[in-house]
Amino acid sequence: MTLKVSADASILAAAQSSATTTAGTTGMDKDTFLKLLVAQMKYQDPQSPTDSSAFITQTAAYSQVEALQALSDQNASMLAMQRATTAGALVGKSVSYLATDGTTVKGTVSSVTIATDSTEAQATVGGTSIPVSRLTAISA
Known part of the structure; x- marks a missing residue:
């Protein structure tokens, strides 16, 4: 035992x-x-x-x-x-996002970057890379 x-x-x-x-x-x-x-x-x-x-x-x-x-x-x-696929569909769309200073910025998405080490895509709006989660409005 x-x-x-x-x-x-x-x-x-x-x-x-x-x-x-x-x-x-x-x-x-x-x-x-x-x-x-x-x-x-x-x-x-x-x-x-x-x-x-x-x-x-x-x-x-x-x-x-x-x-x-x-x-x-x-x-x-x-x-x-x-x-x-969802992030790629944003290219060419007009978006609004909340800037770090609290103001709302509008622009057109020129490209989307999806990093392999990140779970969130980054949209490029007017030369600035913005996390997709910070977008507040999307229009055609």
């Missing part, structure tokens, strides 16, 4: 370490899940191995985690494309 308790403690320690290093503060990811599954198999009691149906259930759960991760990645990609 002592061996099983220490094995469970090492699995828990490995899980906590993996969760901290691979997923940060966002939670567990598919790599952490796989590490836990391998650790469970490594430390199982040879006299009483894990039931095969439990192993199949865990493998199916891992497949679901992978599928959900792929779906999440696809959604993020689609959202980025939608933002780019």
Whole structure:
């Protein structure tokens, strides 16, 4: 019994370490899940191995985690494309925006920049780069 308790403690320690290093503060990811599954198999009691149906259930759960991760990645990609398309439609439009001094400035969008490290597009109005969220009015 002592061996099983220490094995469970090492699995828990490995899980906590993996969760901290691979997923940060966002939670567990598919790599952490796989590490836990391998650790469970490594430390199982040879006299009483894990039931095969439990192993199949865990493998199916891992497949679901992978599928959900792929779906999440696809959604993020689609959202980025939608933002780019929406921002691109602003070119040539007359806009109003709130300047940093609190005044309302009007102008025409000459270009839109979408940086890869930013989630927000920047519209160029009269040579000034303005975050799209600061636009207060858009007209043809």
